[in-house]
Amino acid sequence: MARRSKAAVAVSALLAVGATAAGAVGWSTTHTGQDTKATAPVRVRTATVTRTDLSDSRTLPGTLGFGRSHVLRSTSQGVVTLLPKPGARAARGKALYRIDDRPVPVFFGDTPFFRTLAKTGVRGHDVSVLADNLRALGYDTGPAVTPAGPGEGEEFTPALAAALKRWQHDTGQDATGTLVPGRAVVLPGPVRVDTVEAQPGDAADAALLTYTSAAKSVTVAVEATDVGTIKAGHKAHISLPDGRTIRGTVTTLGRTVQGGGTAQDTAEQTGPATIDVTVVPDRAADVQSLDAAAVQVRFDTTTRKGVLAVPVSALVALREGGYALQRPDGTLVAVTTGMFAGGLVEVSGKALTDGLKVVTAS
Known part of the structure; x- marks a missing residue:
């Protein structure tokens, strides 16, 4: 509301100046018949009605x-043996830190691994995270099996377990085809390590680091x-x-x-x-x-595109209400005002054309 009040005061002041200019031009074109010498015409400032785009900006x-940092806590039991440095980026399928000298790789998703995935037939969003990441890493997980009801996640199938086993073998892990919580960490994307909270030798089930968006x-x-x-x-x-x-x-x-x-x-x-x-x-x-x-x-x-606009100081407040623009010859053109932005005002009216010269107070 304060911004609007200030803008209204500024516009009122400019209109008052515009009205004064209009009065000056009107007086200069009035003759009493007593002049004995020709007087030089009064020089006035003019502006041009232009077609332009107006934007109301702040x-x-x-x-x-x-962005905001988030704390990464490990659910592993054991001892921290290696941690990343601040500024490091998390990459899908790559180890971010080590617990008991075992690499803990990163998967991307929105559901952490909260249970052991070993028995085929179980369903859930954690299974979907596992399957999505293995597919992204180039492993064949077989056809995705999902329940009839939406939003319940994929099924842990024998084909998915076999893909998990191949990935574990390829990355130097125990190739069991079983995923235990804490052996992989789920992050929202390729995040950036902000600060390191733990140090080698600390218990693993604690805050290890903070991370932010990589962008x-x-x-x-x-x-x-x-x-x-x-x-x-x-x-x-x-x-x-x-x-x-x-x-x-x-x-x-x-x-x-x-x-x-x-x-x-x-x-x-x-x-x-x-x-x-x-x-x-x-x-x-x-x-x-x-x-x-x-x-x-x-x-x-x-944003108002392709509208006719003039400087605010060209507006003339009419005694009967409303506004007008004044041509250099002193005649007035009634206008309707629209958007105010950057010292310009949108105007419209029957006699307005792009390129019309009008008097302005500054």
Whole structure:
């Protein structure tokens, strides 16, 4: 509401100046008949009615980085013998760390291995994760067997067990055709190791490390009352510390409202309520040299394409209400205003044409 009030005051001030300019031109073309000498015409500033695209944008501070970190806890029993270094990337089918000097490879998915997979015929999303990853690694798992009901996961078949056994043999593991929890770790994708929490010699059933997304993104705190104008898939412009501006895409709108507390709440809760919006650079190479940085993000929330527009200072407030534009000869053209953006205003009217010259106050 504060932004709108300021904009309204600014527009009112400009319109007042525009009205003054209009009055000046009107006076300069009035003759009393008592002039004995020709007077030089008053020079006025003009602008051109142009057809253009208008965008209502807002620029907000953001933080470039790898996003929120998550803790990886091992469910293995044993001793940690090898850990990755910060910055390492998790790769499908490759070991991320070692427990009792056994490699613990990575699978991608959204369901961890929470039980031993040994008996054929069992079904579940953990079985689906196993099958999907073995297929992605090039192993023939046979036809996928799924129940009639949706969302129950695949069946652990003899063909899938045989594929598991071949993969275990190829990666130097005990080729049992059985998967035990803790012998493989499930991660959401090719993540990046952020910090290492444990060290060799620690018990394995603890927090080992934290990880983040492997792709860099920008997190922007947007006031909850404004976030409705920003949608996933919208384009944004990211201004980097070195002066470059790159393009990005809104990928995620947070579901947790932060802040917005009252004076009785703790200091961390005061201030406007905000929601985190994630913007991913369209080209990862544009931010390759940066791991973290404070940036500015411009969101173009509303766009009007191919409209006629003039500077706001060209508007003349009419005494009877509404607005007009003034031609250099002093005549007025009634207009209807539309979107205001970047010092321009959308105008429409019967007598308006692209290229028309109009008087402006600045």
